[in-house]
Amino acid sequence: MRISELSEQSGVSIPTIKFYLREGLLAPGVLVTKTQSAYDETHLRRLRLVRALRDVAGLPIASIADVMAAVDSEAVSLLDLLGVTQVAVSGVSGDTSARGLRLAEEFIAELGWRVATESPLMRSLGRLLEELADRGIPITVAALGPWASAAHSVAAVEVAGITADMPRDQAAEIVAMGTPLFGELLSQLRLAAQESESRRRFGQ
Amino acid sequence: MRISELSEQSGVSIPTIKFYLREGLLAPGVLVTKTQSAYDETHLRRLRLVRALRDVAGLPIASIADVMAAVDSEAVSLLDLLGVTQVAVSGVSGDTSARGLRLAEEFIAELGWRVATESPLMRSLGRLLEELADRGIPITVAALGPWASAAHSVAAVEVAGITADMPRDQAAEIVAMGTPLFGELLSQLRLAAQESESRRRFGQ
DNA sequence: GCCATTGGATAGTGGTGCTATCTTATCAGC
DNA sequence: GCTGATAAGATAGCACCACTATCCAATGGC
Incomplete structure (x- = not known):
């Protein structure tokens, strides 16, 4: 054509x-x-x-280019593609303080999750936890239990959708597309649930 | 000063x-x-x-201005403030097709949630569901069960953090700050859980 | 033969989030 | 009282991003 x-x-x-x-x-x-x-x-x-x-996901062109390059490169493993996509989605930039990084590590450790310390994700999570701490919001694993288990069950479902026997390019496209798009979906559902709950409590 | x-x-x-x-x-x-x-x-x-x-949340200046105006106006109820904040976060714009809107309504109804049909949230959710449907991703309430219940449990915790007896300006600030910032947190936790799960499955 | 279409290159545009400059007025130290 | 730093308020400029427009030489298809 x-x-x-x-x-x-x-x-x-x-x-x-x-x-x-x-x-x-x-x-x-x-x-x-x-x-x-x-x-x-x-x-x-x-x-x-x-x-x-x-x-839908609002990713900048440069980030999309990074993800597409990873999708197209047979040399990039699915795990690495996931990493590239996550960097694009979380928009990690700048540096995280040692304090933030430590916060993030403690967190992930206490949850029993396996995330590499040097992962960009730890930096963006650290930055976020620090920002929340600075704003006086109590962040403890205990308080975030529901968030964490919710995130985990969602992630488990997502990862289960990718099987090792499917063609790489198909799996790659699912990862590249699913990570940002399901992220949006989860966020939208949270807002809807929020409104529903608020209406139940405070509504007319 | x-x-x-x-x-x-x-x-x-x-x-x-x-x-x-x-x-x-x-x-x-x-x-x-x-x-x-x-x-x-x-x-x-x-x-x-x-x-x-x-x-942290990446909101545009104009959206922040909208939210701040709502925070400062005593005439705006907490429920309406939540609405304004959600519009800012979800960045709803343009129009949703009737088909998307219907999808969203069916969805919310099947979940047993209470969200106003004319809520901007329904439009952005509709747009998203439609986009996913167009991309050939099977979206059914059954498939989204884990997402929905995760979103709901998170929202319930959040809403519980706001009590009717706290000063309005304090509650308003929690809503305005919590909605976008906890959204980021949830999204980060999902990515972390995703990496953790992937590592467990495909990792070395 | 002729004109719409194409690939390829370069320049321009509109929106956003600041940043710089300028003017006029005041403050704080001597 | 004089002087240099600082302030409010207004206007102009800048960098980045995601396009969009224009131009050109070279087909393609009638």
């Missing part, structure tokens, strides 16, 4: 597709002649994935 | 404080003379809240 058709099918304008090609979010089509490339279903799928990550 | 002191204590630069004053995120100090205003602890607290909402 030509670029105009790809644009129609995906609902993404031609200039935007060209932009995504430049940014490496989308692989170039097969150059048939000097002025025409052929695109296929994979391009269409990729384009839809990119739009979902942008519109 | 003078603006320079407020800047030092909060770690926010003077030009940025002036910018926040212009945007209505921060109430003006008491004008002592034509070229000097007095700021107090409430300004410092507010400034820290604004920074937390921006740096």
